[in-house]
Amino acid sequence: MTQTSRRDFVKAGLAAGALASVGSLPLAAQRQTATDMVTLGKSDVRVTRLAFGTGTMGGRVQRNLGQAQFTRLVRYAHERGIRFFETSESYDGMHEMLGVALKGVPRESYQLMTKVTTGDGADPREKIDELRRLANTEYFDIMLLHWQHSATWPTDTTEWQDAIEQAQMKKAVLCHGASVHGLPALRQVPTDKWLQVAMIRMNQKGVKMDAEDYATNGLGNVSEVVQYVHQARGHGLGVISMKLVGEGTFTKREDRQQAMKFAFRKAGVDAVTVGYKNTGEIDEAIDNLNLALA
Secondary structure (H helix, E strand, O other), X not given: OOHHHHHHHHHHHHHHHHHHHHHOOOHHHOOOOOOOEEEOOOOOOEEEOEEEEOOOOOOHHHHOOOHHHHXXXXXXXXXXXXXXXXXOOOOOOHHHHHHHHOOOXXXXXXXXXXXXXXXXXXXXXXXXXXXXXXXXXXXXXXXXXXXXXXXXXXXXXXXXXXXXXXXXXXXXXXXEEEEEOOHHHHOOOOOOOOOOEEEEEOOOOOOOOOOOOOXXXXXXXXXXXXXXXXXXXXXXXXXXXXXXXXXXXXXXXXXXXXXXXXXXXXXXXXXXXXXXXXXXXXXHHHHHHHHHHO
């Protein structure tokens, strides 16, 4: 074999070895996307990274679409690969609208999250059954205690926690958690033994985010919120974020893109929920999250 042919032989062998190694890369190295299914913490529930939210301005934006247009929007999101839909008892009428929009769609093809108000006077078990009927579903994949905003919420809501656990035993709820507002409530999240999932407000500007006063009109403490997200995930909780676009105040696409990057790269959340009013917003949210994950 000549010197030249020997060098060619070695180069060919190195190239073949490189191709073989690419084929053996772990799955984690493959490109991640907005519509990938991810497991929420130590729970058994898997959702798409991007969710369809129904609570823009308390659900007013989605309600104003009317049932027919809202149904088309939900079906479009499902076709694009978004399989995670969220609503709340406080989004007046949205359980019913979502139930109609998803009628006929195979239940195993999507995940449904609701948030229940833990006010006085309601029977938790009756409320859970009522919400299932309104949403036309036998079960919720995730049920959250909604709008917890005091440092004592873990003890204030024990009756609701017990009822949700009983619903889990009956497979009417598959996973549970809380939606928190304000730093005093958020500080309880990372080490709370009951939680499986936490819903936490998140964006890079601090708009509509957590501060000492849960009802503040000012900016939230972004660095402290991110700190608690990291701690929560370290304790095995799944973290879903909301207010990604400052409740609709981020009018520049660059800001919305940065919000996605911040949530996943800096804060390290599992999933995010965004409210939509047209198909273009769905397409953009998917693109923005894909870019953030690239």
